[in-house]
Amino acid sequence: MCPLFRALLLFPLLAGLAGCAQEVDSAPEIPTPVVGAALYRVTFEASWSANTHADFPAGAHFSAIIGASHRADGFLFRPGQLASPGIKDMAERGNNTRLRAEISVLQSSGAAFRLLEGRGFSSPGTVADTIRLDATHPRLSLVTMIAPSPDWFAALEDENLLGTDGQWLAERRVPARAYDAGTDSGATFTAPDQVMLPASVIAPLLLPPAAGTAPNGPPLGTWHLERIR
Known part of the structure; x- marks a missing residue:
């Protein structure tokens, strides 16, 4: 067969294969699904007694x-x-004015999304509120003064409610962590104000239980996080 004739026969086949390759390469990418915002009910079940x-x-x-x-x-x-x-201020006096302003700064920078501020309550007892999260802000942090105390507080610390599968968790229960803010050196719940100079860093608070062998006692309560929307 003449080389020129063979080339003419192969040209349509090669052109077709090139066209298929272009179609594969130009196929649109399927975007990754974006999870919508979620509303959670936050309940603090205080068991401290x-x-x-x-x-x-x-x-x-x-x-x-x-x-x-x-x-x-x-x-x-x-x-x-x-x-x-x-x-x-929150840990020493239960005053949220300056912490609210700090959260507002975080919101302005885009680091924080929604504010949650509830009410005080006796222990043992329960209090509940709601807060919205989105895919960019899937973490939740909450604090409350242990009162009376020098500078002690209970917290939910940086809890991520977006699962590894990219979906919101339906429910989670997290023991409340207790912390010493490091700003007052009082050693008992009712100790008089004793400003710590220089201030120390925030550290886990060891509260011995009335009974039992746990080194830091049972938790002061539990955070119950439940998605409602």
Whole structure:
């Protein structure tokens, strides 16, 4: 067969294969599904009582819970670091004014999404509120003063409610962590104010239980996080 004739026969076949390759390469990519916003009911079930912890003080209560949904860099506090003025006021006096302003700054920068601020309540007891999260701000941090106390607080710390499958978790129960803000050196629930100079870093608070062998006692309560929308 003439080389020129063979080339003319192969040309349509090669052109067709090239066209198929172009069609495969130009096929549109399927976008990754984006999860929508979620609304969670947040319930703090306080179990702190004379039956669970030693030296239970008269008038025991928790201050108004405050916190936010946020990105990974939108934290309210970090153990091992100094307390912000807002965390100091919340932990020492149950005053949320400066912490609310700090959360507002995080919102303005895009690091935080929605604010949650509830009410104070006696312990044992229960309080509930709602907060919205989105895919950019899937984490939740909340704090409340352990009262009376020098500078102690309970927290939900940087809880991620977006699962590894990219879907919102239906429900989660998290023991409340107790912290010392490092701004007052009082050693008992009702100790008089003793400003710590220089201030120490935020650290886990060890509250011995009235009974049992756990090194830091049972938790002061439990955070119940439930998606409702």
